[in-house]
Amino acid sequence: MASAVHGAVAPRANATALTEQEAALSRGPARASSARYSRRLASLLIGSVSIALWLALWQLASVHKLNFFFRFENIPAPTEVAAAFGELYSAPKFAAHVGNSVRRIFLGFSLAAALSVVLGLLIGRFRVAAQSLFPPLEVLRPIPAVAWIPLAILLFASAEQSMVFITFIGAFFPILLNTIHGVEGVDRRLVYASLTLGAGPLDVFREVILPGALPSIVTGLSIGMGTSWFSLVTAEMISGQFGIGYYTWEAYTLQQYPKIVLGMITIGLLGMGSSFLIKWLGRLFMPWFQSEASAA
């Protein structure tokens, strides 16, 4: 090949000149990064001050037992929550609650992700699969995961299984729909291109459809992660014996009010952590997508 393509010199030289110019151009954005850094620092500062202000307002309202539309008389002050924080985050029982919830999420979400991605790929790609599998799923889709709780309790032998099931339902549909959407959105010209380059049906699926649908699948996973936490916490509040949702609700029934806020904060942190995990995984598997989005 090398000898074969060394004929005409003139266009080659032009092509090289062009690439150098373009390469210089593509190095440009590096200079802007220090300005961007200081801008981010400023916005971080303003954000922190804003949060501190709101905390201060809450503190004042609780200490003075403000009773104007909102009733702050039973609402623990941030300082009380902070005190409970130190004491409870180290207690083994609290860690067991968190561990229970995390395990349920892990099981339910993983099952949902595996099943709905496979189903979504099939439904999105094959007409037969769409015709046979999609209608029953469409009937079930509008039912919120929380509405499944009573039936789930009847359906499964243990409360644990029904809890995992609710988590599963919560994550299943967002992932399924986003996967189908992703498959259908794959640029048809890329499929054509792969065929003209000698790809067989399986190659098209693996090399084009799957990576093409991946950004949408990751979006589905991150939405599904949110809805599965939402579903799990509700289920735990209603029928749990363990878990962070149960912990929060129990704190209410036992009138340990600082613990309520502590539970809420923990749920928030867990949700944030798991969605961060999904984002991280997405970036790991799609290095091309992140930079594409920032270039656009």
Added chain:
Amino acid sequence: MTETRALGAIALHDVNIHFGEGKTAVQALSGIDLGIEPGEFVSILGPSGCGKSTIIGALAGFTKITSGELRVDAERVNAPGPERGVVFQQHTLFPWKTVAKNVEFGLKMRGVGKLERQRKAREILNSMGLSEFLAHYPHQLSGGMQQRVNLARVLVNRPRVILMDEPFCSLDAQTRLQMQELLLSLWHELHMTVVFVTHEVDEALFLSDRVIVLTQRPARIKAEVTVALPRPRTRDLLTSPEFVALKRETLERLLGDPSASVKPS
């Protein structure tokens, strides 16, 4: 790369293509008879939307012909295949693959080993002035570079026929000329048959051995212009009297009106 082969003879006999059925049916191609020699560079010229691209689709194997016969090297075309490379108007590089991996794709599909395909991809990218961009993703390149990678991805498979559907029409004039010259030099080295669809008279004449002029939809062959200009061709040719005369003639055949204005290019 000195192997010889029966290289990309194309034959269309009375090819008709209809889209849709009943009242909404549209005829895209009507009675196309065309033979293309192995190694010939043929442009298909016609007004926008006339059905030029449909010919490419049929040759590539995406579009089923309604009647007639279409053969490449005596074989009936009924599915896409790697011996007929296609370059579309917009690049169709896989956004999730680096430049090198995009170029390796066809070789990978053929089961060529990893080291061998890396070597071949590097070689052709080097020869096209893209050696610094092996690890880049397509969106990090300019339009001209994307189309160069696209061309490399097709050529690395040594197709017998390369089908090009207005491949340079979204590039700026300067880049387009560079790409045209690059294409000519690659074609000269690699001896494949090229079918090149365009709506630009200059481009068609500059590149081709023969220009097929199509009518409005449904497209029929309206005229055929043989381009007997010497090769290798350079940009100087574009302003030579022979070229301008041929351009005038082609425009007349295309527009069917001798008084039609000849725009300076």
